[in-house]
Amino acid sequence: MHVTALEIPGLVLMEPKVFGDARGFFFESFNQSAFDAAAGAHYEFVQDNHSRSVRGVLRGLHYQIAPKAQGKLVRVVQGAVFDVAVDIRRDSPTLGRWVGVELSADNKRQIFIPPGFAHGFMVLSDSAEFLYKTTDYWSPPHERCIAWNDPALGISWPLTEAPTLSPKDAQGTSFAQAELY
Secondary structure, X not given: OEEEEOOOOOOEEEEOOOEEEOOEEEOOOOOHHHHHXXXXXXXXXXXXXXXXXXXXXXXXEEEEOOOOOOOEEEEEEEOEEEEEXXXXXXOOOOOOOEEEEEEEOOOOOEEEEOOOEEEEEEEOOOEEEEEEEEOOOOOHHHEXXXXXXXXXXXXXXXXXXXXXXXXXXXXXXXXXHOOOO
């Protein structure tokens, strides 16, 4: 596995070693020891989630507050997305900064997003299937959403038209009013 620390400390891009031939391919999508080394700490995953979305859907920017904050290991198994993580750690020198990376079934990249980040993605292909492991269970009372288009964040989404949002995501709070980690 090739590991790249992204511009914001804590965010890690992981690219597996893929073995392919005329029959198809094989790669190890998760190995606890290799993950711990890449993340620089041990995280226990307790829940796997799988979503499917069509072109132009934007989900996020989601996070959970303490004591149910979640880390996420995310990847795409069909299609392509533009994936974004925003630093919401109040004592971080990179508070409010974001990183965006294309994840796709073709590039097989994964990003680890530790607790203390808001997360979202936008579908670039006709459809996309998105998998993510979480370090804590979904907890509706602790769930929060920051507006995907908050000018204070200045996220450069690769938009060609207005995104399709859920009612919850359309009502995201401003970064200035968000509960930080």
